[in-house]
Amino acid sequence: MRMNFETAKDRFFGRMLRTLTLLLVMVSADTVWAEAGHPLTIAEVSKEEALRLGARMYREGILPSGEPLEAIYRGDIPVTGKAFTCISCHLRSGLGSIEGRVFTPPTNGDILFRPQKSLYKGVEIASMPPRRAAYTDDSLADAIRGGLDPSGRTLNEVMPRYMFTDEDMKFLVLYLKSLSTGFSPGFSDGTLRLATIVSEDVRPEERDAMLVPLQSFVALKNRQAKVYESQPRKARMALPSMESTYLKLTLSLWELKGRPETWRAQLEEYYRREPVFAIAGGITASHWQPIHQFSEDNQVPCVFPVTDLPVVSESDWYTLYLSKGYYQEGEGAARYLNNEEALLNGRAVVQIVRASGKGSALASGFEQSWRDLGRKAPVTLLLEEEKQLTKELLEQVMDRENPAALVLWDDSRALPALDALTAGKNRPAMVIISSGYLGEDLWRINEEVREFTYITYPFRLPQEEAPYLPYVDPSMRNMKLKDDELKIVRKTYSIIQVLSRALTDMRGNYYRDNFLDVIGMMPDLPVPLYERLSFGPGQRYASKGCYIVQLSKGPRPELIKKSGWIVY
Ligand code: HEC
Structure with missing residues (x-):
């Protein structure tokens, strides 16, 4: 690697150059905003707006000017914006985290502006803020820019050194002072x-x-x-x-x-x-x-x-x-179908959707995923609230489109038409339906239909529960x-x-x-119903899986897996 042959002098000048470029970028940004008459100083905006801009620096890595923030990581790696937001290490609450052997201390108002003794109710604990004097506005700026704490200790280089102007720093410090100070209501x-x-x-x-x-x-x-x-x-x-x-x-x-x-x-x-x-x-x-x-x-x-x-x-x-929920079943269907290249072979996919909350959630999950996978939009037919999917209507659509697959987002009202498909000459090779939408009626799917009908099932299978x-x-x-x-x-x-x-x-x-x-930050939890509930910072949907299943033959059918828990 080239880096290895770099001399200390090269590195020094490299860093100087980067710093200078950053400074130039900041200066020119300042001028542009000043010319545009944009309020850049904290005195010019309301406290509420200043806090909002400070929160945006902390959470999204965006300076009050709208530019991404810049920093030096691990001594000499210039980094910017989203990848090195404060929340990615200190978390949204500012209370910090412990990951492996790296302890990220709190940066919330309550803790920063008080001296820390590494003690909790008289007991010394390693995972507490480091021993130091209380921060002031100035020493906090020194820590964030230069990596020096108020007791003169140099902070670990995992903590980036941020290149903020004095004015930008005021927004951030104002926000840190307000962050997690005084417990929430309730x-x-x-x-x-x-x-x-x-x-x-x-x-x-x-x-x-x-x-x-x-x-x-x-x-x-x-x-x-x-x-x-x-x-x-x-x-x-x-x-x-x-x-x-x-x-x-x-x-x-x-x-x-x-x-x-x-x-x-x-x-x-x-x-x-x-x-x-x-x-x-x-x-x-x-x-x-x-x-x-x-x-x-x-x-x-x-x-x-x-x-x-x-x-x-x-x-x-x-x-x-x-x-x-339903949206996820739609996603699962799209991913499963996407793997059926031989079956698709350039032919159309028809989607029939009941005009209802459930129908549209299933359809949006399917369409969004289908598009993300680089596919052409499906031919979509909407079934109005009172309308029945008749045998004639379904045959008409099949004759016209001759699709590779039919995705059918409806409840049990669609089952009789599905029966008629068995005899039709233009039967698609695959029909996909939703177990959530069918509910208990899922078990009523006729034997001849089961063979070409695939079902989205976002839970652990009943026989394995x-x-x-x-x-x-x-x-x-x-x-x-x-x-x-x-x-x-x-x-x-x-x-x-x-x-x-x-x-x-x-x-x-x-x-x-x-x-x-x-x-x-929780580890995956063993729970009933879902194969896995996994969490991750900022993730909002804990179960990400969905099986594609078929019904087995016979009078008391079971569900048979046709895919893994996560459909890729
Ligand atoms: C890549 C992870 C990471 C990011 C991003 C990060 N920090 Fe840190 N920060 C740390 C670690 C680790 C320490 C502890 C260093 C030490 O104690 O030696 C620390 C220490 C601090 C301290 C000193 C706390 C004390 O008690 O002395 C402050 C203040 C701070 N960070 C603020 C920020 C702010 C503000 C941002 C965003 C602009 C930020 N940090 C972004 C990892 C990070």
């Missing part, structure tokens, strides 16, 4: 307040399948806290990871009435009366969108609502879903749960797993962003 007196949401359109059995296990988890947690509380002080361990054992929880039920358009106002009213820390679970029969937007706008985390109609977004932060209910209130054991109710209980188990682990991992730092950060 925590006080050792109690964390949670809510769960149920809308009127949900059947009582389904509502209980979520509510009962969740409530019994909260009751159990509170009983434990009581036991710990009653122990003499000395017996309690002074470790951050033990903080959650004393934590008490409340769980309010927010019931939504009427049409989804009216939910937002109801949610705001509930929230005004009780600003909870987070929403745990929740269940509705319609789209989660109004609740998603409420969470986003009020910065209230929501963990694993039971919904197959989530908002699919790359950038939203506050709602963490179990999966993309452990028969027991891992977390159920004893009172539920006697309830006769139908398949879809059992699914809800199993989803609720995942909510409880993640919630209880997050409470521990927060280590007594009751900030909402910390709650979401620690979930992002």
Whole structure:
């Protein structure tokens, strides 16, 4: 490698040159903005706007001028923008992280401006902020630009050295001062307040399948806290990871009435009366969108609502879903079909979509993935709400398009037409349908149709699922749960797993962003229903898998895998 032959002098001049270029870039950016009369100094913008611009520096790596930020990493590697945002190491909450042997200390206001002794309640712990004096605005600028802490220690070179002007630095410091200072609403007196949401359109059995296990988890947690509380002080361990054992929880039920358009106002009213820390679970029969937007706008985390109609977004932060629901089945179908080159052979793909929330979620997942895979848009036919997919209509479309594959996003109303396909001369080699949309009717697919019908199935196969209910209130054991109710209980188990682990991992730092950060750092959890729930910083859909299956022959068919859990 060329680098090896570089002399120290070369490196020095190289670095000088890069620094100079960066400075020139910054100077010219300044001039351009000054000429355009753009407010660049912090004095010219409102405090709110200054905080927004500071947050953007911290989270997105963009300077107030709109330019990406620049830094030197590990001594002499110039880096820029998105790859080296502060959140990628210090996390969104600013509370830092431990990865392997690298400890990234907190950069939130509460900790930076206080002297640190590496102590927690009198106990010395390695994973605490390093021993140092309190930061001031100036010494913080020195640390971020020059890598020197207020006690004169040189920071590890994993911490990049950022090239900020004095003015840019003011925005960032203002933001750091506000970051995770004073716990989020919903925590006080050792109690964390949670809510769960149920809308009127949900059947009582389904509502209980979520509510009962969740409530019994909260009751159990509170009983434990009581036991710990009653122990003499000395017996309690002074470790951050033990903080959650004393934590008490409340769980309010927010019931939504009427049409989804009216939910937002109801949610705001509930929230005004009780600003909870987070929403745990929740269940509705319609789209989660109004609740998603409420969470986003009020910065209230929501963990694993039971919904197959989530908002699919790359950038939203506050709602963490179990999966993309119907959308994900659509994606799975597209990826599976994409591998069938011999079958496709340049022929058309026809997509028939029921005009409904479910139909359009399935279709958007399919179309988006299909496009991402570089394919031509499918021929799409929309079935209006009252319209039936008749045998004649289906045959007409097949004769006209002679497609390689038919993707059919409809419920059981489509099954009779599918039967007719068996005899038709232009039968496509493959029909793909959704198990979610068909529900229990999936098992009614006729034997002759099974052979060419492929089904998207975003869960572990029933015959491979452990028969027991891992977390159920004893009172539920006697309830006769139908398949879809059992699914809800199993989803609720995942909510409880993640919630209880997050409470521990927060280590007594009751900030909402910390709650979401620690979930992002969690190892994969073993849960029922999904082959894997995996997390990652910023990821918002925990289960990424979907099987493609077929029904076996015979009167009591089983599902047979035609793909892996993740369809590539
Ligand atoms: C690649 C990972 C990484 C990125 C990106 C990063 N940091 Fe750091 N930062 C660290 C590590 C690791 C340390 C600890 C260094 C040490 O203690 O020797 C640190 C230390 C600090 C400290 C000193 C804390 C103390 O208690 O003394 C501050 C302040 C800081 N970072 C702020 C920032 C800001 C602001 C940004 C974004 C502009 C940022 N960091 C980006 C990894 C990173």
